[in-house]
Amino acid sequence: MTIECLAQVPHRVAAAIPLLRQGERPVVLVSAGIGATPILAMLHALAAEQTRREIWWIHGARNSSEHPFAAEVRELLKTLPGSRSHIRYSAPKPADRPTVDFDRVGRVGVHVFEEMGVPPDADFYICGPAAFMSGLVDGLAGWGVARDRLHTENFGSGQSMTPGIAAVSRRPSHPPGEAAEVGPLISFTRSNLAVHWGSAFHSLLELAEACDVPVRWSCRTGVCHNCETGLISGSVIYRPDPVEPPAEGNLLICCSQPQGDIALDL
Template identity: 45%
Template sequence: MTNESIRELGIPADAHAYLCDPAGFMSDVAAALQLAGLSGSNIHTEIFGAQAAVNPGLTGPGPAHPHRPPGPQGTGPFVTFARSGLSTRWSDQYETLLELTEACDIPTRWSCRTGVCHTCTTPPLTDHVQYTTQPLENPASGEALPCCSIPTTDVLLDL
């Protein structure tokens, strides 16, 4: 869509526009709407998709230092968090890798917990995960969604 094509729509200056898509698209369309006479306060946006992180997958220090999860150690595959220097066995008490990550106080990004938003996208550095809930859209090759996956073998995550 071009600035000219938006102007040709004849959108009234007091209209409200609701945009949801990737940030770059919304920025371009919002600018074109303003050039067409729409007030910036009448343009509402919601980001679709993961936001960029300073350290991919990490948001900063958590409330505590990373540690093994409370309770008895699991008997499943080893889950190793590369950046946090922590390794623990998977336990069926967790429904997803994200829940294990939280139990270990390992900082990570997340939002939907169902594989829709891809905010939690994380590179598994070794082996595979299995999705307990099929993501709305599969992650890119070499990436996993901890919010809706469990390890099938020992796994090394870039967290």
């Protein structure tokens, strides 16, 4: 990527640009949720140099409310004659228009690349939640893509964390101010605290915060995975569904509620 290209990339994302490999190979830009941010910077760079390489833009989102840069991407792709785009919504809204706002219902997986006829000898750049990236890298490698052509970029997401260790609580953990006496029992194992779930809370994150249990979060809507936590026992339901599911054995506390007693690695 040239300095001139970098200068034309919007300032807000310039710092996040991973280096594009030079050459003639097709470029496949893959993202989910806010992972589109650094990938968009790459698309800007390719558009600025008016590349003649084949460009594939593949993005997964929950619906149009959580589909960042949709119009900007469409305009950039129009300037690249060799480009193709595919958008998957996991939970489209009634007003979302198939073939206009999105192409298919579902999530981005290796099957999408097969269906679209993406060339496996392309350079792949992938950004999204950690589970999304690792699953896709393994899947694409199994599909025949050379590992050194699979590039991932961390942005606003991370592996499953151990917030009880990584963060410091200002106060010792304690039951919430309005402690419920019935309802599922929620065990915060690292904090050595067990409290009952109550209807005052919309998510396990809210309950943890009310207890001063150390937590980390960013989007609070199931997009970034910063709140991803180990689920030691029990099960949860999601409201809303995350854009990408957490890794097996984990949960996203920002958008989940317990289904019965549960124990968390918090």
